[in-house]
Amino acid sequence: AKAEGRSGFVTFSPSILSQIDMQLGEEAAIKRALNCDEFFLVWQPQFELATGRMTGAEALVRWRDAVSGAVRPPASFIPIAERSDLILELDKVVLGKACMQAAKWMPISAEEFICSVNVSGKSLQAYAYLTHLTEMLQQTGLPPSRLQLEITEGIFIQDSRNALESIRKIREIGVSLALDDFGSGYASFGYLADFNLNQLKIDRSFLGDLASSTRKQNVVRGIIALANSLGLTVVAEGVENEAQLDFLIHEHCHGAQGFFMSEPVEERLMTNYLIARQGR
Numbered sequence: 001a002k003a004e005g006r007s008g009f010v011t012f013s014p015s016i017l018s019q020i021d022m023q024l025g026e027e028a029a030i031k032r033a034l035n036c037d038e039f040f041l042v043w044q045p046q047f048e049l050a051t052g053r054m055t056g057a058e059a060l061v062r063w064r065d066a067v068s069g070a071v072r073p074p075a076s077f078i079p080i081a082e083r084s085d086l087i088l089e090l091d092k093v094v095l096g097k098a099c100m101q102a103a104k105w106m107p108i109s110a111e112e113f114i115c116s117v118n119v120s121g122k123s124l125q126a127y128a129y130l131t132h133l134t135e136m137l138q139q140t141g142l143p144p145s146r147l148q149l150e151i152t153e154g155i156f157i158q159d160s161r162n163a164l165e166s167i168r169k170i171r172e173i174g175v176s177l178a179l180d181d182f183g184s185g186y187a188s189f190g191y192l193a194d195f196n197l198n199q200l201k202i203d204r205s206f207l208g209d210l211a212s213s214t215r216k217q218n219v220v221r222g223i224i225a226l227a228n229s230l231g232l233t234v235v236a237e238g239v240e241n242e243a244q245l246d247f248l249i250h251e252h253c254h255g256a257q258g259f260f261m262s263e264p265v266e267e268r269l270m271t272n273y274l275i276a277r278q279g280r
């Protein structure tokens with residue numbers, strides 16, 4: 001915001017300038033981190049509620065800052081990357097790492113074990129991302145049926161025709177698609193009719209005070225019914241306690257993930273989970 005200076009001229013406040021500085025600095029830092037390969041993935045297991053089987057895992061990106069040694073969460077850099085074109089590079093790097101890891105897990109995981117990767121709207125609609133997707137599947141030998149991309153509702157607002165075309169191509173390749181954070185903002189039932197998706201992920205915000213809110217319970221029931229009627233699987237995220245899990249099981253929600261079952265874990269621990277649960 002601009003402010004009237006003492007002299008009557010309109011001046012930019014120092015805080016705005018430092019925000020711009022910080023933005024430029026952060027973009028440069030992300031670029032450097034991409035070059036230095038400082039991004040890595042952690043994985044959060046997903047469980048099928050009817051059987052208790054671990055049926056997949058979601059890849060979540062982390063940044064190990066080489067200078068400070070600190071691990072930074074995506075909320076501290078994804079929005080910055082999304083405001084520039086850096087997200088295109090970052091999403092490609094993440095996809096490559098995820099495909100490589102998923103391929104390595106093939107011999108120790110059941111055939112239905114699916115790895116999910118988040119993709120921002122910008123990347124989804126970029127030709128280069130789809131090309132990279134095909135190349136990565138080829139290079140790693142990962143069957144497309146073992147990969148799912150998670151997209152958020154926001155992309156449909158930006159350019160729904162372009163999004164529709166990307167989604168069609170991804171499904172043609174044989175990769176699954178989940179609609180992430182469902183119900184968190186832009187939901188329009190029209191999109192659900194138009195887009196050929198596989199899964200709805202119920203936003204964490206509906207799980208929060210589920211036990212004490214009959215309204216939230218009804219909304220979650222409604223989302224599950226909606227998913228069922230559209231032939232989509234439905235996964236709840238952010239399950240933090242047994243009461244939430246029991247409710248979801250009772251309502252025949254297909255799958256769930258959350259701190260109650262497991263936090264996102266590093267690759268090696270995920271490998272141990274898979275070995276321990278082999279065939280289950």
Ligand code: C2E
Nearest residue numbers: 060061073074075094118119120238239240258259260264
């Ligand atoms: P998301 O896709 O909705 O991912 C779920 C987030 O919820 C993760 O945060 C996860 O650690 C957290 N979470 C999981 N279980 C629980 C729980 O029981 N309680 C609570 N309070 N939180 C839980 P994270 O890893 O910090 O990721 C935040 C967001 O950053 C993601 O939200 C996603 O939108 C974005 N993101 C993460 N990795 C990538 C990526 O590789 N590419 C892109 N484009 N976005 C990513």
Ligand code: CA
Nearest residue numbers: 058118150180
């Ligand atoms: Ca996600």
Ligand code: CA
Nearest residue numbers: 180181201237
């Ligand atoms: Ca989500």
Ligand code: CA
Nearest residue numbers: 152180181204
């Ligand atoms: Ca989210």
